[in-house]
Amino acid sequence: MHLLPVVNAYAEIVKFLYHKGGMMIKLFSWALDKEKERRVSILQKVHLFKGLRRNLLMKLLVDLVEKEYEPGELIFSEGEIGKALYIILDGSVTIAKKGKGDCAVLAELQAGSYFGELALIDQLPRFATASAQKRTTMLIMYKSYFDDLIKGSPVISSRVLLNLVELLAAYVRKNHDERT
Amino acid sequence: MMKEPDGDLLKEIRKTHHQMPRWVIGLLLTGLLAIMVYYTSGLLVLILIAGIIAYLLSNVIKRIEYLGIKRSMAVAAVYVGAGLLLIGADILLLPCLQQETRNLTEKLPEITQQAEAAFQDLRGYPLAGDVIEKILSIMAQPSHLLSNMLNMPDLFSQAASAAFAMILIPFFVFFILKDWPAMLKRTMLWIPSAYVETSIAALSEIDLLAGRYLRGLALECSSVGAMAALGLAMLGVNYPVTLGIVTAAANIIPYIGPIISCLIACLIAFIQFKSAGAVLNIVLLYTAVRLLDDFLVQPLTIGRSVKLHPMLLVITIIAGQKLFGIMGMVLAVPAVTILQKVVVIFLDDRKYRAVKTEALKHSHQIIV
Numbered sequence: 001m002h003l004l005p006v007v008n009a010y011a012e013i014v015k016f017l018y019h020k021g022g023m024m025i026k027l028f029s030w031a032l033d034k035e036k037e038r039r040v041s042i043l044q045k046v047h048l049f050k051g052l053r054r055n056l057l058m059k060l061l062v063d064l065v066e067k068e069y070e071p072g073e074l075i076f077s078e079g080e081i082g083k084a085l086y087i088i089l090d091g092s093v094t095i096a097k098k099g100k101g102d103c104a105v106l107a108e109l110q111a112g113s114y115f116g117e118l119a120l121i122d123q124l125p126r127f128a129t130a131s132a133q134k135r136t137t138m139l140i141m142y143k144s145y146f147d148d149l150i151k152g153s154p155v156i157s158s159r160v161l162l163n164l165v166e167l168l169a170a171y172v173r174k175n176h177d178e179r180t
Numbered sequence: 181m182m183k184e185p186d187g188d189l190l191k192e193i194r195k196t197h198h199q200m201p202r203w204v205i206g207l208l209l210t211g212l213l214a215i216m217v218y219y220t221s222g223l224l225v226l227i228l229i230a231g232i233i234a235y236l237l238s239n240v241i242k243r244i245e246y247l248g249i250k251r252s253m254a255v256a257a258v259y260v261g262a263g264l265l266l267i268g269a270d271i272l273l274l275p276c277l278q279q280e281t282r283n284l285t286e287k288l289p290e291i292t293q294q295a296e297a298a299f300q301d302l303r304g305y306p307l308a309g310d311v312i313e314k315i316l317s318i319m320a321q322p323s324h325l326l327s328n329m330l331n332m333p334d335l336f337s338q339a340a341s342a343a344f345a346m347i348l349i350p351f352f353v354f355f356i357l358k359d360w361p362a363m364l365k366r367t368m369l370w371i372p373s374a375y376v377e378t379s380i381a382a383l384s385e386i387d388l389l390a391g392r393y394l395r396g397l398a399l400e401c402s403s404v405g406a407m408a409a410l411g412l413a414m415l416g417v418n419y420p421v422t423l424g425i426v427t428a429a430a431n432i433i434p435y436i437g438p439i440i441s442c443l444i445a446c447l448i449a450f451i452q453f454k455s456a457g458a459v460l461n462i463v464l465l466y467t468a469v470r471l472l473d474d475f476l477v478q479p480l481t482i483g484r485s486v487k488l489h490p491m492l493l494v495i496t497i498i499a500g501q502k503l504f505g506i507m508g509m510v511l512a513v514p515a516v517t518i519l520q521k522v523v524v525i526f527l528d529d530r531k532y533r534a535v536k537t538e539a540l541k542h543s544h545q546i547i548v
Contacts, residue, residue: 032249033248033249062245065380066368068365075376076374083381142384144388
């Protein structure tokens, strides 16, 4: 009987906090990291992480290794064993493939793009060379971290693996279209 | 389109720039590091302790960061939380601990006399005489024994006093915690592109192993200490809290630590009860704690993070003690485990490269 007013008061407090959530965020905005928020919005654009909740993306951002590359710096070379996925946070990257006599630029990737995703599945040699076009900041996801991520939570694993399968399906279709 | 001559020229410049001087620079840096370690080993130990504490706290900091909070704020919040916890522990444990320490200090001359008398009684027994003589000679120089065991002068004398260390360690911990991502980012800048992925592999393995070992060890020691204290209190042995803390601290050193803590508890019980039955009870208690630790606590905490052969484990601990004293004993096992793992990563990398390149030659046959 005595518990009822306490439960009611608690419910009122929860309701107040829920409705004034925006106000609470504003109140503690000085403690929030604006740069992280910006980077999380970049991660939201990465197809591999499509459908993942914001707090999971924040976890990725905190856990992954960050590296800066100077303009023209080599990221990896064609033929090297690939073991990591790269996500561009700032700057741009050129993906090129050696041909007869010169290098063919396959793609120029901007912030929010990623490359090297096949390394998360197999660890075969890279089929192209990647180099920073300008000063570039990247997040690097190593295969063992990806494996831990997949093993750690069924929600994450089903979502990320589905995204990865979608990507592979797109590659197969593209390859098939080019052949026919 | 990328021009090939530019790329080749760039590679050539990198080759000529890096190849030869790297050996010389590496050799010079190693020499410089060895000299620095020799002259500032005390300070390095303080930094090492601060590093371990920071590492243990880093998971909490990360969890706060996952909420989108600034790292500096997360560190400040952890410091406030740790301060409150310490105050809480002070309120709960300190009076009991103070009373036990005061009792122990007051009764130390009496205890020593009682111990000597008890040992005198045992002298008549065959074989016991020599052992008792040795124990009594060691007891006559307790400070010498302690300094030999802990190698404390080597640890702290060159750096600062223990009080100075108490101020310096939290100071170092704060800045290691706050600036760790920036330090890592700066280190990554120095790593050549070809080694980035392997370095990250090594880093993530180190993080995994060291994290599992250190956090597990902290949990395991606390559980073992609590179990021992509870058991000692139930047996009616004096100073259960102090002995529990000693047991927890000694448990850090594999194999040897639990034996030392058991011997100390046996000594206290023997002096208090003057009977072999009490000593037997203590031995049974410590055996039970050991079994619980081995079969229940350890699998849940440290798990299989340490995959060293028992013989290699003991050799590692002894070598660690010879080189760096008590800190060497504590850190030898995780250090060797990590080293073992990193060597395996680099060897695997070379082996994998050869195997996969061979597999790739036939990959089209597999796909088709």
